[in-house]
Structure formats: structure tokens, C-alpha cells
Amino acid sequence: MTRALAINGSPRMEKGKTALLLNAFAGGLKEGGAEVQTYHASKLKVQACACGSLRCWNELDGKCCIQDGMQEIYPKLRMANILILATPMYIPLPGDLQNIMNRLVALMTPELVTRDGRTRARMRDEVNITKIALIAVSGWWEMENMDTLLRIARELAEDASVEFSGALLRPHASYMLSDGEITSAGRGVLAAARQAGIELATLGTMNEATLNQVSQPLVPRYP
Numbered sequence: 001m002t003r004a005l006a007i008n009g010s011p012r013m014e015k016g017k018t019a020l021l022l023n024a025f026a027g028g029l030k031e032g033g034a035e036v037q038t039y040h041a042s043k044l045k046v047q048a049c050a051c052g053s054l055r056c057w058n059e060l061d062g063k064c065c066i067q068d069g070m071q072e073i074y075p076k077l078r079m080a081n082i083l084i085l086a087t088p089m090y091i092p093l094p095g096d097l098q099n100i101m102n103r104l105v106a107l108m109t110p111e112l113v114t115r116d117g118r119t120r121a122r123m124r125d126e127v128n129i130t131k132i133a134l135i136a137v138s139g140w141w142e143m144e145n146m147d148t149l150l151r152i153a154r155e156l157a158e159d160a161s162v163e164f165s166g167a168l169l170r171p172h173a174s175y176m177l178s179d180g181e182i183t184s185a186g187r188g189v190l191a192a193a194r195q196a197g198i199e200l201a202t203l204g205t206m207n208e209a210t211l212n213q214v215s216q217p218l219v220p221r222y223p
């Protein structure tokens with residue numbers, strides 16, 4: 001069975017729009033037969049990587065010496081096949097999620113390779129992650145606003161030598177709701193997010209048309 005591990009970086013946790021999209025996507029993954037575990041970065045209280053000398057690579061055989069919430073998810077991360085990073089755009093990332101992403105380096109090996117002129121690591125043999133997917137929501141209207149997040153997720157996948165499966169990008173996310181209720185357009189977005197989850201679980205890939213539906217404009221561009 002495919003195992004997915006999702007990290008929700010929104011400090012609003014279940015109350016945020018990130019969770020709306022992630023929950024729909026996770027529902028689709030489960031419908032497609034995958035197992036999904038979700039963690040909230042703000043609950044894990046993961047500290048910043050403190051040893052700039054890469055002790056996890058050079059001395060500790062892939063173990064991180066900081067004893068905090070990251071130790072709870074390292075074993076789950078090693079078992080997962082798909083890593084889902086879900087985040088609001090925060091110019092660019094909420095700090096708790098950034099800390100977790102930095103600490104993923106312990107899952108990689110120091111045997112660096114050169115690919116397309118770039119120096120890359122890869123996941124350690126005992127780590128099963130083969131795909132990384134991104135879910136991102138933002139406040140402003142335009143999609144380009146999330147280019148930095150997309151770049152970060154792609155770079156992480158390249159650095160770990162795993163596939164980047166694609167991104168569910170939801171600009172002007174607040175327009176999914178009106179007076180706290182999901183609008184019919186918002187329901188369409190969440191249905192597309194669920195469909196993307198089904199596709200990733202069953203086909204191993206997400207259709208571009210489905211991802212475009214997740215990102216569809218909900219209001220005309222405002223000034």
C-alpha cells in the first residue's frame with residue numbers, strides 16, 4: 001500500500017485554507033487506496049537545525065541529534081512513499097515548516113552526485129520516499145506569487161533525487177469561502193483537489209487539467 005505523509009505548515013492548522021485543500025487531497029489519496037498521515041508543523045515544535053557542520057551526515061549515520069518533535073516523524077518519514085508539503089505562502093514559508101524542511105537533510109546521504117551541472121544528494125537506502133508533492137495557498141490574486149514556493153519544492157525533490165509530482169496551487173484562497181461557508185466555486189476547487197489525490201494514488205501522477213481546476217480564478221483580477 002502507498003503511504004503518504006503530509007505536513008501542514010499553516011499556523012492556523014485545521015482552521016486554515018491550507019487544511020481545506022489538504023483534507024480534500026488526502027481524502028482523494030485514501031479513496032485511491034493510499035494511507036495518509038497528517039502532521040501540523042506548529043504542533044511538532046521542531047527547532048531550527050543547529051549544527052551547521054552536518055553531524056547527521058558526517059558523524060551520526062543519518063540521525064539528528066536534536067531531541068524534539070522531529071524525532072516523532074523521522075520514522076514515519078522513512079516509511080512514507082509520498083511526502084506532501086502543504087503550506088500557505090508566507091514570503092515564502094512559515095518558520096515551523098522551514099525548520100522541518102531543513103531537518104530533512106538527515107534523511108539524505110552525503111554521497112553527492114552531479115546532475116545537469118548541479119550537486120545533488122539522494123535519500124538514504126532505508127528511506128522510502130520517491131515523490132514529493134506541494135499544496136500551496138495564498139492571499140493575493142495571481143499565481144506567480146507562489147513561484148518561490150514551487151521552486152523550493154522542486155529544489156527539495158531534486159536535492160533528494162526523488163520525483164516532484166506537481167503542485168496544487170490555490171491563489172486568492174479566501175474566495176473559496178463566503179461568510180465562513182464554502183461557496184459553490186470553492187466546492188469545485190475542493191472536488192478537483194480530491195480528484196488530484198485519487199490520480200496520484202492510482203496513476204502515480206496528477207493530470208494537468210485537474211491541477212488547473214484547483215487553481216482556477218474564483219473572481220476577476222482585482223486592482
Ligand SMILES: Cc1cc2nc3c(=O)[nH]c(=O)nc-3n(C[C@H](O)[C@H](O)[C@H](O)COP(=O)(O)O)c2cc1C
Nearest residue numbers: 010012016017018088089090091137138139140173
Ligand atoms: C506572514 C504572512 C505572509 C504572507 N505573505 C503572503 C504573500 O506573499 N502572498 C500572498 O498571496 N499571501 C500572503 N499571505 C497570506 C496567506 O498566504 C493567506 O492568508 C493564506 O490563505 C493563509 O493560509 P491559512 O488559511 O492556511 O492560514 C501572508 C500571510 C502571512 C501571515
